[in-house]
Amino acid sequence: MNRKLLTQTxxxxxxxxxxxxxxxxxxxxxxxxxxxxxxxxxxxxxPINFEIDHCYKINILExxxxxxxxxxRTAEERHADRLDLLDRLRRRPEIEIVxxxxxxxxxxxxxxxxxxxxxxxxxxxxxxxxxxTPDFVRMFRYRGANGETPDQLAEQxxxxxxxxxxNLFDGRVDTYTIDSITMGNEEVMAVGGxxxxxxxxxxxxxxxxDKTVVRLAQPDTEWQQEDVCVRVRDNMDTDFAINLMADxxxxxxxxxxxxxxxxxxxxxRENIVREARKQIISMVSGIAFLLVNVFLGxxxxxxxxxxxxIGEIAIRKVNGATHADIFRRFIGExxxxxxxxxxxxxxxxxxLSHNELSKYFMGEYLTVCRLCVTALxxxxxxxxxxxxxxxxxxxxxxxxxxATALHDE
Numbered sequence: 001m002n003r004k005l006l007t008q009t010x011x012x013x014x015x016x017x018x019x020x021x022x023x024x025x026x027x028x029x030x031x032x033x034x035x036x037x038x039x040x041x042x043x044x045x046x047p048i049n050f051e052i053d054h055c056y057k058i059n060i061l062e063x064x065x066x067x068x069x070x071x072x073r074t075a076e077e078r079h080a081d082r083l084d085l086l087d088r089l090r091r092r093p094e095i096e097i098v099x100x101x102x103x104x105x106x107x108x109x110x111x112x113x114x115x116x117x118x119x120x121x122x123x124x125x126x127x128x129x130x131x132x133t134p135d136f137v138r139m140f141r142y143r144g145a146n147g148e149t150p151d152q153l154a155e156q157x158x159x160x161x162x163x164x165x166x167n168l169f170d171g172r173v174d175t176y177t178i179d180s181i182t183m184g185n186e187e188v189m190a191v192g193g194x195x196x197x198x199x200x201x202x203x204x205x206x207x208x209x210d211k212t213v214v215r216l217a218q219p220d221t222e223w224q225q226e227d228v229c230v231r232v233r234d235n236m237d238t239d240f241a242i243n244l245m246a247d248x249x250x251x252x253x254x255x256x257x258x259x260x261x262x263x264x265x266x267x268x269r270e271n272i273v274r275e276a277r278k279q280i281i282s283m284v285s286g287i288a289f290l291l292v293n294v295f296l297g298x299x300x301x302x303x304x305x306x307x308x309x310i311g312e313i314a315i316r317k318v319n320g321a322t323h324a325d326i327f328r329r330f331i332g333e334x335x336x337x338x339x340x341x342x343x344x345x346x347x348x349x350x351x352l353s354h355n356e357l358s359k360y361f362m363g364e365y366l367t368v369c370r371l372c373v374t375a376l377x378x379x380x381x382x383x384x385x386x387x388x389x390x391x392x393x394x395x396x397x398x399x400x401x402x403a404t405a406l407h408d409e
Contacts, residue, residue: 020341022301023382026294027338027345031378032352033287038374039205039359040280046206049196050106050140052265054096054237057105058228058244060085061260073255081255082222088252089228094236094243097139100217100225104130106140106265107201107272108227116213117182121169127211128198129183131224134158137214139231145194146176153193160192163214167197167207181213189215201269203276205360229265291381298382299389334386338379346375 060082063070073081090098103112112130116123134154141150145166148156157163164175175194182188197210204210217224232240241262244252248259352358353366361370 019301020337023298023338024341024345024348026298027341027378027382028348028352030291030294030381031345031349031374032358033290034377034381035349035353035370035374036359037284037287038377039361039370040284042361043204043206044202046199047143047196048199048202049143050198052106052140052269054232054234055139055265056230056232056241057263057265057268058089058230059260059263060228060257063256063258069256071256078255079220079222081257085252085254085257085259086228088254089230092244094232094240095230096233097135097231099133099136099139099229101130101132101136101227101229102217102224103128103227104132104136104214105227105229105268107269109272111209114183114213115185116164116168117185118169118173118178118180121172123168123211124170125211126209127168127213128209130212130214131217132157132214133217133225136217136229137163139229142198142214143196145196148193148195153195156192157214157216160190161216162189162191163193163195163212164191165197165210165212166194168211168213183213201273201276203273203280207361207364295385295388298385301389330390331387334390335383338382338386342375342379345378346371349375 086098086100089095103110111126111128113126114129116127134157137154137157138150142153142163143150144153153163162181164178164181166175168175168181175191178191178194180188180190195212195214197206198212199206200209219225241264244262245259252259350366350371353371356365358365
């Protein structure tokens with residue numbers, strides 16, 4: 001039956017040629033849409049490897065020396081005042097952890113980077129350098145590359161001074177076995193442990209902006225701890241920012257330092273991901289509109305094609321063909337043509353990916369597994385469109401009396 005169907009389809013190549021060309025073009029367009037949605041879903045589902053629940057950023061400001069409230073302080077007194085303010089935050093019953101960092105907190109729009117080397121192997125692309133206290137790792141619950149807890153990572157950072165992400169050298173070196181790395185071409189740093197890649201946002205492509213080197217912030221270096229963040233106890237998070245600011249003037253001022261504002265990391269996240277989310281929604285909406293039009297186009301093509309074969313359906317019924325036989329014949333013909341054009345379509349898909357016109361994922365635009373999965377999804381979607389476009393008009397045609405259908409023909 002399959003061989004006979006293939007032979008008949010080839011014999012009718014003139015009528016099938018333009019349909020095959022249409023299916024080829026549509027297949028490439030649908031594959032591009034499927035590939036985008038597939039990779040977007042994979043990106044979003046990948047672990048981000050930090051947590052921001054119950055976390056806040058405390059913006060500590062300093063009174064200007066021209067203000068009447070300004071108090072003259074020496075450099076040592078000024079540093080002691082800042083530490084005193086942090087200690088007052090730690091003593092508040094609702095605060096669980098206080099940390100200091102620089103270019104490190106999640107969804108941070110400011111980043112610092114450098115080049116790193118192990119032996120003769122260099123890091124590739126952007127590597128974020130984050131200065132942080134050990135409590136920073138505990139607060140945002142970083143994950144170890146080999147299952148280490150945040151407490152264990154914090155101890156490693158405090159003891160050795162450096163943590164590196166497992167993808168720092170793109171898998172060319174097992175970072176868990178590294179004892180030291182060189183920053184730039186000069187500074188050699190001991191490595192305490194390996195962390196899971198810390199992604200920039202949920203919408204950032206995996207493999208971009210997720211290489212990290214965490215350095216221990218020095219207690220006497222203020223700029224390395226200028227970003228103050230706190231984690232609030234789970235059962236004491238209600239109205240935390242309001243209550244803290246209400247106490248700020250009386251209890252949370254030390255020397256010239258005071259708390260200017262409190263930001264929830266939920267709000268910080270929203271400000272960073274809003275634009276990316278809008279772009280994704282717009283792209284997905286456009287793709288959905290495109291797929292609906294493709295479906296209607298293919299549906300109409302096969303509906304029109306089947307409607308013009310009512311006479312053939314009647315003849316087959318007169319010659320003893322069952323409804324199932326006719327369905328198999330017509331749907332099989334459409335799927336044979338789709339299967340034939342899928343082969344060159346996959347070649348075009350691979351060429352588009354090779355030229356980096358598809359979506360970036362994990363350092364690559366083209367992998368065999370990705371191409372196979374998206375091609376299979378594309379084939380299934382188009383097969384569904386073809387089946388619907390044939391089955392509905394064919395079903396209606398088969399309900400007609402063969403004599404009436406032939407008379408109309």
